[in-house]
Structures are given as C-alpha cells and as structure tokens.
Amino acid sequence: MKRIPPPSKRRLIALSKLLEQFSEEKITSQKIEELTGWKETTVRKDISYLKPGIFFHGGYTTSALKESIQQELCLLPEKKLNCCIVGLGKIGESLLERSLFDKSPFSLAAAFDPNQNRLDLIKTDVPLFATIDLEQKIRQLSIEYAILAVSDDKAVFMAERLHSYGIKGILNYTNKVLPAHGETKIIQCSPSFLLENLL
Amino acid sequence: MKRIPPPSKRRLIALSKLLEQFSEEKITSQKIEELTGWKETTVRKDISYLKPGIFFHGGYTTSALKESIQQELCLLPEKKLNCCIVGLGKIGESLLERSLFDKSPFSLAAAFDPNQNRLDLIKTDVPLFATIDLEQKIRQLSIEYAILAVSDDKAVFMAERLHSYGIKGILNYTNKVLPAHGETKIIQCSPSFLLENLL
DNA sequence: CAATGTGAAACCATTCACAGCA
DNA sequence: TGCTGTGAATGGTTTCACATTG
Numbered sequence: 070m071k072r073i074p075p076p077s078k079r080r081l082i083a084l085s086k087l088l089e090q091f092s093e094e095k096i097t098s099q100k101i102e103e104l105t106g107w108k109e110t111t112v113r114k115d116i117s118y119l120k121p122g123i124f125f126h127g128g129y130t131t132s133a134l135k136e137s138i139q140q141e142l143c144l145l146p147e148k149k150l151n152c153c154i155v156g157l158g159k160i161g162e163s164l165l166e167r168s169l170f171d172k173s174p175f176s177l178a179a180a181f182d183p184n185q186n187r188l189d190l191i192k193t194d195v196p197l198f199a200t201i202d203l204e205q206k207i208r209q210l211s212i213e214y215a216i217l218a219v220s221d222d223k224a225v226f227m228a229e230r231l232h233s234y235g236i237k238g239i240l241n242y243t244n245k246v247l248p249a250h251g252e253t254k255i256i257q258c259s260p261s262f263l264l265e266n267l268l
Numbered sequence: 269m270k271r272i273p274p275p276s277k278r279r280l281i282a283l284s285k286l287l288e289q290f291s292e293e294k295i296t297s298q299k300i301e302e303l304t305g306w307k308e309t310t311v312r313k314d315i316s317y318l319k320p321g322i323f324f325h326g327g328y329t330t331s332a333l334k335e336s337i338q339q340e341l342c343l344l345p346e347k348k349l350n351c352c353i354v355g356l357g358k359i360g361e362s363l364l365e366r367s368l369f370d371k372s373p374f375s376l377a378a379a380f381d382p383n384q385n386r387l388d389l390i391k392t393d394v395p396l397f398a399t400i401d402l403e404q405k406i407r408q409l410s411i412e413y414a415i416l417a418v419s420d421d422k423a424v425f426m427a428e429r430l431h432s433y434g435i436k437g438i439l440n441y442t443n444k445v446l447p448a449h450g451e452t453k454i455i456q457c458s459p460s461f462l463l464e465n466l467l
Numbered sequence: 468c469a470a471t472g473t474g475a476a477a478c479c480a481t482t483c484a485c486a487g488c489a
Numbered sequence: 490t491g492c493t494g495t496g497a498a499t500g501g502t503t504t505c506a507c508a509t510t511g
Contacts, residue, residue, distance in 0.1 A: 074501070074502065075501095075502095076501095076502065076503090077502085078465075079465060082461065082464050082465060083445050083456060083461070084445075086443060086444070086445050086461065087445040090444055090445070097469090097470070097471090098470085098471075099470090103447070104445070104447050105445060105447065105448060106447065106448025106449075108503075108504070110503080110504060110505075111502090111503060111504075113471065113472065113473090114472085114473085114502090114503075114504085116471090116472090117471090117472060117473070126469090126470060126471065126510065126511055127469075127470060127471090127511075128469090128470065128471090129471090142464075142467065143467060144464060144467075152463060159362040159365070160362050160363070162362070163358040163359045163361070163362035164359070164459055166358070169458075169459055169460060170459075170460055170463075172443070172460065173460035173463060173464060174464065174467070175460065175463050175464075214463060214466060216459065216463075237466070238463075238466030238467075239466075240459065240462050240463060240466070244285060244371070245285070245289060246282050246283075246285050246286040246289075246303070246304060248302070248303055248304065248305065249304060249305025250305075254466045256462050256465060256466060257282060258457055258462055259368075260363055260368055260369075260415065260439065261368060261369055261371065261372035261374065262281065262282070262285065263439050263455050263457055264351060264369075264372060264374050264413060264415075264437075264439060265281050265341075265343060265372060265373065265374075266277075266278060266281060266455060267413060267436070267437030267438075267439070267453045267455060268341065268342060268343075268373070268437075273479070273480065274480095275479095275480065275481090276480085296491090296492070296493090297492085297493075298492090307481075307482070309481080309482055309483075310480090310481060310482075312493060312494065312495090313480090313481075313482085313494085313495085315493090315494090316493090316494060316495070325488065325489055325491095325492065325493065326489075326491075326492060326493090327491095327492070327493090328493090
C-alpha cells in the first residue's frame with residue numbers, strides 16, 4: 070500500500086473526528102472546506118490516498134468515509150495500544166481518566182509517580198505504580214506510548230529511560246526539548262510551547 | 269524582513285528552549301543535530317533566517333543565538349500578550365497556574381467557567397470570571413489568545429464566540445474540530461488527537 | 468449538472484555542495 | 490582545519506485543470 074504524506078495523515082485524523090460529529094448522511098469536499106478551512110482540492114487529494122477502489126458521487130457517504138479513514142490509518146485496531154502517564158503532577162493527574170481515550174486506538178494502561186504518598190491519595194481506575202517499577206510494568210503490560218508529565222528537571226532523563234524500554238512515541242508535556250532516537254516519535258505539547266506556535 | 273517558513277519557525281521556537289537549558293558557551297549545528305535529531309544543515313538554514321548581519325564562527329555563542337531567536341520571533345515582547353482559559357474542568361484547572369507561562373511571551377490574565385460554585389471553590393491568583401462575562405472581560409483585559417477546555421458539546425459554540433470577540437489564536441483541548449475563521453490560528457491539542465498523531 | 472479523481476504544474480522545504488572565514 | 494552561510498538541486502505537498510461519472 071502506498072504511503073500517506075504526513076500532512077495528509079494529520080488532516081485525515083482530524084477529518085475522522087469531524088465526521089463523528091457530523092450528522093448528515095452525505096458530505097462534500099466543499100462542505101469540509103467550510104468546516105475546516107482546508108482547500109476542497111486538498112481534501113479530495115487526501116481522501117484519494119485511502120482505498121481507491123471505492124467511488125463516491127454526489128458527495129461522500131459520511132459513515133463510509135469515516136470508516137475508510139479509521140481502517141486505513143488503524144484508528145480502530147482490534148486490540149488497543151497501551152499507553153501510560155509518567156509523572157502525576159497537576160497535568161499528569163488531569164489526564165488520568167480512561168474515558169479520555171474511549172474513542173481512540175489507545176488504552177490508558179498505567180500511570181507512574183515516584184511519590185508513594187501521592188499514589189495512595191489518588192483515586193482512579195487506572196493502575197498506579199511507583200516509578201521504580203517503570204521498566205518492569207512497561208514490559209509486562211506491553212506499553213508502547215507514553216505521556217511524559219514529570220517536572221522539567223527530570224524530563225530528559227526520563228525520556229532516555231522510556232527510549233531504552235522500547236517506547237515508540239512520547240507526548241512531551243514538559244518544557245524541555247527531548248532528543249530524538251531512531252524511530253521514536255515525539256510531540257512537544259507543553260502549553261507555553263503550543264501558545265508560542267500560535268504567534 | 270523576509271518571512272520565516274512555518275517549519276523553521278517551529279524548530280527555532282524549540283531551539284530557543286533548548287538553548288535555555290544548554291550550559292556551554294558555544295554550540296555547533298552538529299551538537300544541535302545530536303540533541304534534537306534535526307539535520308545540521310537544516311539547523312543552519314533555519315538560523316540563516318534570523319538577523320543575517322551577525323557572523324558566527326567556531327559555533328554559535330549560546331546566549332547570542334538564543335537572544336537573536338527570541339527577538340526575531342517576538343518571544344520576549346515588552347508587554348506580554350494576554351491569554352485566558354475557557355472552561356475549568358480537570359484539564360482547564362490543571363493549567364491554571366501563572367508560573368506555567370513565566371518564560372513565555374504570554375500572561376494568563378483570566379479564566380472562565382459557567383459554574384459559580386466551581387469558581388468559589390478554586391483558589392488561585394488568576395482572576396476567575398463567570399462565562400457570561402466572557403466578551404466583556406476579553407475586551408477589557410485585551411485578551412488575544414485562548415485555551416479552550418470546555419466540554420466537547422460546547423466546543424464549536426464557544427469557539428465561534430471567541431472568534432467574534434476577536435481572539436487571534438486558540439489552543440483547542442476539546443475533541444472537536446473547530447472551524448477556521450480568517451486569520452485565527454487553531455492548534456488541536458486534545459490528548460487523544462495528539463496520541464493518534466504519534467501512530 | 469454537480470460532484471469526484473488525478474496527472475501536471477507550481478510552490479515550498481530540505482538537503483547538497485561548496486565558498487568563505489577565523 | 491573546522492565551522493558557518495548560501496545558491497542550486499532535490500524531494501515532497503498543494504493547487505490547478507480537466508477528464509470522468511451517475
């Protein structure tokens with residue numbers, strides 16, 4: 070199968086979410102332009118990277134298009150991919166909710182913090198562990214993705230540990246820039262960094 | 269002055285953060301490649317978009333490079349830009365801390381929630397207001413950027429209000445895709461969306 | 468006729484190759 | 490020699506123009 074260019078992939082992921090919230094049976098590329106600001110011709114090109122056999126006319130069938138995207142981009146795998154939260158400060162704790170990941174291909178399988186007192190105080194249905202057990206639990210639970218929300222001073226060290234345990238992708242909520250390693254993808258998502266990207 | 273391509277701008281913003289945490293006096297493009305994974309030649313091209321008069325040799329002077337980026341990208345304005353949080357659920361509340369924005373060009377000038385009980389319970393040094401006063405306070409306090417953290421069902425409606433009050437950029441923490449309007453920039457940053465972009 | 472699908476053109480970003488400087 | 494700076498070449502993305510289809 071042909072590879073989908075990264076910008077197209079990003080838009081298709083967003084489009085699949087848009088379609089979930091769109092109630093009409095059919096949707097045209099013009100309508101998508103109106104709802105998102107992407108040029109209609111770009112939208113059609115993006116969609117053309119999906120299963121080409123299917124021919125749509127008079128607009129796309131909303132549900133068929135959504136399913137085609139989800140299937141092609143593996144957004145609905147048979148078995149969900151496990152992720153974890155590393156660091157349960159304010160931000161880490163605010164993400165500690167399984168339902169946030171309900172409609173995603175991910176499952177929140179664990180969260181880690183070095184402070185046992187903190188772990189005892191938090192009530193949640195997500196399994197909590199001391200950071201000492203990070204490697205063991207990541208391997209045991211087949212965790213492949215991590216949400217890094219430790220304090221800035223531990224960020225690079227923790228990221229190195231995550232890399233060495235075979236983590237495939239990291240959402241970096243710290244203010245530090247993390248070193249890239251091989252295939253591991255990293256997205257920088259601290260609020261101040263994201264705000265600066267709005268400038 | 270020539271315009272900086274968006275990908276270069278993103279890297280330069282990250283680079284300015286990297287330099288803040290880098291303790292040696294000089295840094296080479298090779299070293300930056302090692303720390304970030306960006307090709308050294310890309311790094312040099314990015315830097316070439318900054319003030320060209322300056323000639324660097326034997327590597328860049330860390331502090332001079334950092335200041336050059338900050339100045340060129342307006343990361344250290346005389347007067348900070350005001351932003352606000354809209355919606356004080358778990359995520360909104362976790363971002364309710366001035367210090368998160370200390371080293372950024374932004375200042376957290378207000379936060380909004382419709383629930384007066386909630387507002388009374390939260391203790392913070394950020395001014396809190398009922399959502400009813402959103403327009404008035406945005407105009408009064410010259411707020412130009414917003415962190416949208418309301419529940420999904422109110423997302424599009426709230427974004428339309430923010431647009432109509434002249435907001436220039438939105439960090440969208442909801443799971444909805446927001447319509448683009450004119451110049452307003454929107455960054456989608458809900459955890460499940462970001463995770464999907466790691467795939 | 469009103470839509471999609473798609474090769475070709477235009478545009479933009481990255482990488483290369485090498486000149487220039489201390 | 491070891492580094493930066495930069496025009497030129499490459500590679501990738503978006504847009505255009507138009508053939509195609511129900």
